[in-house]
Amino acid sequence: MVTPTLLSTGNGTRVLPPPTSLPIEGPSAFESIPIIDLAEEDRTLLAEKIRDACLRVGFFYIKNHGIPPATISTTLTEAQRFFSLPLAQKSALDIRLSPSYKGYTALLTENTDPANSGDLHEGFDLGSETEQGEMRGNVWPPADVLPGFREHVLAYYEAVLQLGRRLFPLFALSLSLPGDWFDEKIQHPAAIMRLLHYPPQPPRPSGEGEGAGEEKQLGIGAHTDYECFTLLYQDSVPALQVLNAAGQWVSAPPIPGTFVCNLGDQFARWTNDVYVSTVHRAVNRSGRERYSLPFFFGTDYDVKLEAMPSCVSEDRPPRYEVVTAGEYVKGRLEETYAHSKS
Ligand SMILES: O=C(O)CCC(=O)C(=O)O
Numbered sequence: 001m002v003t004p005t006l007l008s009t010g011n012g013t014r015v016l017p018p019p020t021s022l023p024i025e026g027p028s029a030f031e032s033i034p035i036i037d038l039a040e041e042d043r044t045l046l047a048e049k050i051r052d053a054c055l056r057v058g059f060f061y062i063k064n065h066g067i068p069p070a071t072i073s074t075t076l077t078e079a080q081r082f083f084s085l086p087l088a089q090k091s092a093l094d095i096r097l098s099p100s101y102k103g104y105t106a107l108l109t110e111n112t113d114p115a116n117s118g119d120l121h122e123g124f125d126l127g128s129e130t131e132q133g134e135m136r137g138n139v140w141p142p143a144d145v146l147p148g149f150r151e152h153v154l155a156y157y158e159a160v161l162q163l164g165r166r167l168f169p170l171f172a173l174s175l176s177l178p179g180d181w182f183d184e185k186i187q188h189p190a191a192i193m194r195l196l197h198y199p200p201q202p203p204r205p206s207g208e209g210e211g212a213g214e215e216k217q218l219g220i221g222a223h224t225d226y227e228c229f230t231l232l233y234q235d236s237v238p239a240l241q242v243l244n245a246a247g248q249w250v251s252a253p254p255i256p257g258t259f260v261c262n263l264g265d266q267f268a269r270w271t272n273d274v275y276v277s278t279v280h281r282a283v284n285r286s287g288r289e290r291y292s293l294p295f296f297f298g299t300d301y302d303v304k305l306e307a308m309p310s311c312v313s314e315d316r317p318p319r320y321e322v323v324t325a326g327e328y329v330k331g332r333l334e335e336t337y338a339h340s341k342s
């Protein structure tokens with residue numbers, strides 16, 4: 001656990017010392033995922049806890065996030081309704097028909113880990129109705145087929161977008177930057193959300209416990225996320241696993257009322273690898289259908305991914321070539337869908 005000494009600015013505000021002034025040990029052999037309580041009133045303490053989670057784990061649960069339970073449960077119900085539609089109706093919205101990567105992904109179409117043969121989940125992707133420039137272009141099932149779907153899903157999208165906007169200042173403070181450091185970079189945030197459905201996978205053959213050998217079939221293959229951070233809501237079915245530095249898969253089971261927040265590769269770039277974008281996967285061996293709602297929050301697409309000043313030092317020169325957020329995300333999306341387009 002990193003416990004930096006707080007610096008005083010003289011006017012009563014406390015700021016954290018820059019991360020580069022601390023020994024940066026990188027990802028750790030964590031055995032559980034920390035919980036961050038957004039009701040914590042001391043913002044410096046909150047930022048310090050977030051910093052610790054981001055340095056060691058790259059994942060944390062968020063409680064007291066303020067999103068009404070009904071907004072979440074309605075969206076999970078809409079996900080169930082959508083995925084219960086006949087395949088032909090879902091396929092009419094096939095993501096491969098969309099230049100902006102919006103719409104339906106059938107089972108085994110996506111391949112998150114190139115070492116795999118396809119993921120055992122189906123998904124529905126959407127973005128903002130008003131932002132995102134060239135990546136705009138949602139597709140929807142006809143309103144008479146799923147009345148209320150679009151409205152409910154967009155209400156959830158807006159609620160999680162607001163939560164993401166609340167987190168950026170905390171991330172900035174956790175990196176010894178002014179709380180408004182990201183403000184100009186998230187004017188038109190290119191946030192993408194997904195509805196995901198993981199059918200139950202067959203149980204392991206008897207004699208093979210969890211952790212025995214490698215999983216052959218995955219709900220979603222081992223990967224890191226592309227954006228700054230992901231806010232994931234999972235229903236009550238466990239499946240998410242996070243890879244620690246010792247090479248062990250640590251489970252991140254659902255904790256009622258919480259979101260899981262994990263850092264993506266854009267954040268690793270912003271922070272010059274000071275914060276970790278941790279590999280994770282999902283394996284649904286519960287015997288039940290699982291639904292989850294990941295929301296990927298990035299900066300505006302025209303923003304350059306440049307290492308933050310507090311994360312660069314003589315000993316830690318910039319590690320990445322500078323690209324824009326849009327170039328980066330589009331490159332990663334193309335890779336993910338390449339196998340099913342050929
Ligand atoms: O469904 C989950 O638990 C994880 C989803 C995920 O990792 C993703 O969509 O990037």
Ligand SMILES: [Fe+2]
Nearest residue numbers: 223224225280
């Ligand atoms: Fe992910």
